[in-house]
Amino acid sequence: MALVELRGVSKSFRKGDETITPLDNIDLVIEAGEFVSLMGPSGTGKSTLLNLVSGIDQPDSGTISVAGTVVTGLSRSKLADWRAANLGYIFQTHNLIPVLTAYENVELPTLLLKLTSSQRRQRVELALEAVGLNDRADHYPRQLSGGQEQRVGIARAIVAHPKVVVADEPTGSLDTETSEQVQDLLQRLNRELDITMLMVTHDSDAACIASRQLILDRGKFLEKGVGGAGMVVDSVGDKR
Known part of the structure; x- marks a missing residue:
């Protein structure tokens, strides 16, 4: 089932x-439960794509x-309500609020939902x-x-x-060992919690944890690793 669809x-x-x-006139379909990584030269629209999807x-x-x-x-207010219920965002620089504890930082998105205090506490503890x-x-x-x-x-x-x-460069500010730990965590969350993920990265090792790898270049998608090892296929299936 298509969870994310751009036409x-x-x-x-x-x-x-x-x-x-x-x-430039791109199409993209991400199925529920997929983990898609997106690479490409700087300034090619990777973060723009995340901002559009979100x-x-x-x-x-x-x-x-x-x-x-x-x-x-959608209006800004409807978008805010929709994001709170449907979308999570992972930043490169963490974007934690320094005067709040880890618990309180994690709790913030739940304050936008209609949950009781006990329900919020349960979700934060589980997360x-x-x-x-x-x-x-x-x-x-x-x-x-x-x-x-x-x-x-x-x-x-x-x-x-x-x-x-x-996720926008979720390992970009981390050292190699910590980056690998975060990669393992993202892969496990995708697999065990069935969370659909779209990740922008410059790190080819990080990109490889995804089930599908895309390259964005000159306004178009290239898809890597489809149809055989080392073969690059664009979004409509033409071999490059």
Whole structure:
């Protein structure tokens, strides 16, 4: 079943006198439970794509459907309600609030949902347990390592039981060992909790943990590893 579906999506920006088109009439379908990684040169629209899927930005043309909702054209208030119930976001720089504990940072998305205090507590505890940080619940970000901070960020992304999680360079600020730990965690959450994931990364090792790898270049998708080892296939199946 298609969980994320982009049809004919284009997005352009003005840069001085020049028009930049990072996404040019693209189609993309992500099935429920898939883990898709997205690579490509800097400035090719990878983060733009995440912002479109999450409703932070709107395309110039085309339609985007996520978890059964057409998010193109929704009002800001409706988008905010939809994101709270359906989407988790993992940032490269963690984006934790320094004056809140790990528990309180993870709890934040649940405050937007109609949950009782006991239901919120249960979700937070389960999310922290899923990332192995129950024993750090009362610690502040300054008391955590970079890897622990990112795991708190991942717990925050999954606490509301989202249909899809988007991750923007989730290992980009981590050392090699910690990066591998976070990669293992993301892969396990995808597999064991059946969380659909779309991850942008510059790290080819991180990209390989995904079940499908895409490359975004000059406004179009190339799909890697389909049809045989080393073969690159674009989004409509033409061999490159």
